[in-house]
Amino acid sequence: MPRSGTTLLSVLLDRHPRVMAPPEPWLLLALDSLGQIPPRHPAGAPLIGEGFAQFLTGIDRDALTRSLAVDLYNQKLAQQGADLFVDKTPRYHMLGDRLESLFPNARQIVLLRNPFSILASFKSSWDFDILNDRPAGRRLALYTDLAVGLRRLAEQATTPHPRRLVMRYEDLVRDTAGQMARLFEFLDLDAPVSAPDAPLEAPAAYRASALGDQKILSTKRVHADSLDVWRTTLTREEKQAGLALWGADLLHRLGYGETLAQAQADGAQPPPEELAALQAQDFAADEATRLRDCLRTSRMTPGVDELLVALDTAYAEPRTVHDQAVAIADLRERLADALREAAQRLQLLHEADLAAQDLRNDKKAVLAELGKAQVAFSDLAATRAELNATRAETQAEIKRLREGHERLKGENAFLSDRLQAEMAHGEDLEADVAYLKGEVERLRRFITELQGGRLLGRYMRLRGIKAPFSPET
Template structure:
């Protein structure tokens, strides 16, 4: 570590812990990962070390890193089995079952969509009173998980007129106590950190103070609508941005935004379904536990269904929103033409382009890139921290790993509405000798 420039005072041994003994923050740990992978010139899948049964570890020892590296380096060239199906157990964890060949996974159908929708936990969200004043305007980023939303949030956070904290997980709950009861389990507790990180930033307080304040509000069952209002009262002339990728899975959650806010703005972020599915499978996102749903779909099916149902709900919701309050952006255009797309974004928001938005890895504290407690439990997408700039290759990286055109016809019909072409995928597979 000293060779890499890390400031280490005490001797390091196998049992030395990175957080407790060396005081590593999440970003320190990510930098260590970057250095290790640069040395070996390959990606080593460190997310498997950071996540145990769907929960971020709180610390890692030197011996654990050594063992992990030895295992990864010995198996890095070995073929990997396709990911297995997912089964939710006791509502708090998801486990992988026996892997099955990828070509044996049934394509999703209309029946699959119905079953998936039925598996989503129904929300009992009160309609609210028309006599209750709405909160001021806010911005909602609508997109399924693994669609580039963490990068997008951090781009937004670079503008001085925007306040874009990590995922808030507020709109889906009536009050803060209800939110804690659902998210406080081991597999989901990291989802509570976005609100605490927002308080740390707005109040210039410690993580412990923010946690105590949240605990008091949770005990009081403070309505989430009022908590949003409190955050906005601390913003001055800044707009609040809420980027929580699970909102689009339930139409009632989307409708809540119109009830609780005065003419909110919506940014619909779209990514190629194969890109989203590849990222979902790679991150094993289902291990974070089904906050909204429990089912036994195969991981690949679950990813595709999440993409389809989220975007279907978003488009249905769009029909009730005036055009002037809606902007659609493509992830692929965002990473290949960032200045053009971010200029479009700023024009929609009524803001001037700020150059800092084009440098999303600068000013990490201002962009709230670390967790509230500076541990390894990082908000948003861990993979974001392993890059150093907007990566245009992220637009098409999935093409290297595509085994076949396995999308269901329903998914393709919707994808083509967004400009993604099935014929282009077939040509890609044909060129690789994979078209069947």
């Protein structure tokens, strides 16, 4: 898969003295097109095609492809003195299961990467515009990588195979030593002298080639700096377009459910799975001729069987190419119309589902507010009960205070009467005191008179009073 980290993995593998990992041979895809002559060949493409097709009659094409590939691999190994060839070609997913039939004993390395990171790398490296390139008829192979290739990788990654190792780019850059040890063990190779985390230096073959990721030439160390760059590189609309190709199920199958959650947090929403599958089928139909072997094994697109019969007949009998091309074009046009109509309907359903989701969210919000209102009402009822209890207590206290007030009024009246009585009695005492003072004064005068008279002497003798004495005595 392009932009998935295969160049980095190849450079790390090429450090091993027994391994040869050149940049993108594209060998098997080239051999797969053996016999397809460019239409402008000066010797006459129809004659060459017809003659070569007749010559290959009765020849096992898989055996021929295998023999040529093995011979070329061995020549390259001999040049470098290695004994393990790593064919790192990004689009071998297009071969489907044919790769397995050609080399049943070969060991397979499936390298996965976050699809959003792949899309962001397409954009930053090749100026890929997922929103506008396909309508303009550009970069169809890249669309096929995203729509069909990732599904093929997911199928390989989730299907157990004794000679297949599934790796993740994210694990490779975070734990290079651990992942390379795991890979060398899978390949029955001893760990190389150079450590996996040693400074990177691209082999001469990479410096001399325009193929592969050219950034490897300026990369001096393995790093994880680019893992989350997709979140800022891609717009919300581009993330949404990517999700339209993949759907949520594919991301989960590839092991990137967390990435899906991040994209949703950024505002992108996955479409119905049927719509994503139709998108992939539409791309596969557009690339039917170039991807015939992939289609033959995957059976993803409705009408593929009829399309493949026409293609195989055309390759076997070149003189019928024109008629078959017309039939294929008609089939593809009808298929595309059907897929577009289905996609439109599913898009409407998707939009309706989003609207329904908004309504469901609104309903949840209303229910939440209603819940809050019910809680507030319950609190209000409790507060009202508390107020009623307080009011009853207050009324009882007022009643008690009123009764106390009445008692105090009665006591005050009693005390007032008592005070008035005491005051009246005090007035009587004052009169009595005044009377007694007058009597004392009269008695004093009387005694004074008696002191000078005979009555006093007689009285004193009778009483046995001796003189002298004072009136006070």
